[in-house]
Amino acid sequence: MTTRAPAIAAHDLIKTYPGDVKALDGMGITVEAGTVFGLLGPNGAGKSTTVKILTTLARPDSGSAVVAGHDALRHPDRVRRAIGVVAQKSGADPVATGRDNLLLQGRLYGVRGAALTRRVDELLDRFDLADAAKRTVRTYSGGMQRRLDVALGLVHRPEVLFLDEPTTGLDPEARSAMWEEIARLKGDEGLTILLTTHYLEEADRLAEHIAIVDRGRVVAEGTPDELKGQLRGDAVQVELREPVGPVEAQLLETALAEFAGVREAVLDGVRLSARADDGPAAVPHILAVLEREGAAVASVTVARPSLDDVYLRHAGRRFAEADTTLVTAGGAR
Structure with missing residues (x-):
């Protein structure tokens, strides 16, 4: 029986920003292919810095990272072709239409002709954007923009999709709708999703495996039920x-x-x-x-027991308190 290689394997990542701010302090995760992996931690815990390194937008001071079978430090171009990224801030052009944004994204990845048209139509239907396809993105609601962002990350059929705080800033109704969209992505054959979030309920609901991050390192890891079952x-x-x-x-x-x-x-x-x-x-x-x-x-x-209790046990303080402390102190990013 052949064992599939992990979709993501990061080990001993260290990253320090100017001002001696240590964003990552020995960060390491392994994400199995075809799963939804949740990177859970308060604002400033190091989640976004980890994503930046894994998506080749930043380099660590030391450590290693392999994504979709490619060394992110030695072959960043290969990693970029194999991944999709939905950043915290929308990457869509606000003065272009939803359809034009998707067409441009596809062309950037080398998708052309009828194949691109079919893929764009498929994604517009899938994310309930077909009726708004000819409208400029600046007229979209926050929830519509986030759905378009996810669609942009999927145009070229990536092996790994990074969702960095995908529901931050959304109202409860739009957040719930986005959760449903992400849950449906689990059914995509072969797609691996790395989800970063500081919402405990979001990680509990969507992720099959969770790594809880505090001060730039993993303090607990397992399925949501395993983590809560330890208490x-x-x-x-x-x-x-x-x-x-x-x-x-x-x-x-x-x-x-x-x-x-x-x-x-x-x-x-x-x-x-x-x-x-x-x-x-x-x-x-x-x-x-x-x-x-x-x-x-x-x-x-x-x-x-809840994930907040798990965090308290391993980090020595509650999740909301860590969120406030790290943001105030300007800790890991």
């Missing part, structure tokens, strides 16, 4: 009325750790996160400890 029990979250200092937080965490069924208690500001074998049974004890220490409670929730 036994329930997730308990308590919101306090007022933040507590580091000394009080340490005392509370120590007190909670003494209760047999409560694990991984972390108190950060006004939010207490913990794991419990039986969440509902643990809540009264947790509240009693907080009351004893003078910490007033605003709300309590108990839920099954």
Whole structure:
């Protein structure tokens, strides 16, 4: 039995930007052919820098990257012919029509004549753009523009399609519609998709395999169910009325750790996160400890494990908090 080579194999990627900003710090992923791979991380974690290197738009300081069987550093031209890229910002010409954008993209990749016309018609129908094909792109809604961007990435039938934050900036309805389009792409025979996102639900819904990125490196990897399955029990979250200092937080965490069924208690500001074998049974004890220490409670929730809980376990802080911290500090890109 012949084993297919990975569609993407990147190892030990290092990338530092001016100002000593380390975007990638030993980044490595392996993407099996024909799968949807999610690169999940907060803004600034290094996802876009990884995509830039894999799509030959940037070079790492060190490390290796092979895409569609071609060395991205030694043979970037071969990689470019084998991939499609949907960047965060639209690459369509706003003053040209949707059809003309697709025709131009096809010609750039050497597709000509009747084959190109058939492919453009197919993509316009597939992405529900046929009625708007003769309109200039600047008249398109945000959702229509993103669908056109995906169609542009598929004109030449690439082996690997990169979707870099494809739903950022879309309203909930347009985002949901784009999710449906991406889900349908899974059925394309042989197409490999690398999806970068900072939406937990997006990665959970679309990706067959996920790598969680933090500070320019992978901190956890597996299927969504595997990652969530590593966290036994329930997730308990308590919101306090007022933040507590580091000394009080340490005392509370120590007190909670003494209760047999409560694990991984972390108190950060006004939010207490913990794991419990039986969440509902643990809540009264947790509240009693907080009351004893003078910490007033605003709300309590108990839920099954989520990707946010996975991120908390491996990165030591919640996803939204990492998002804010990295953007404020100007961390990895």
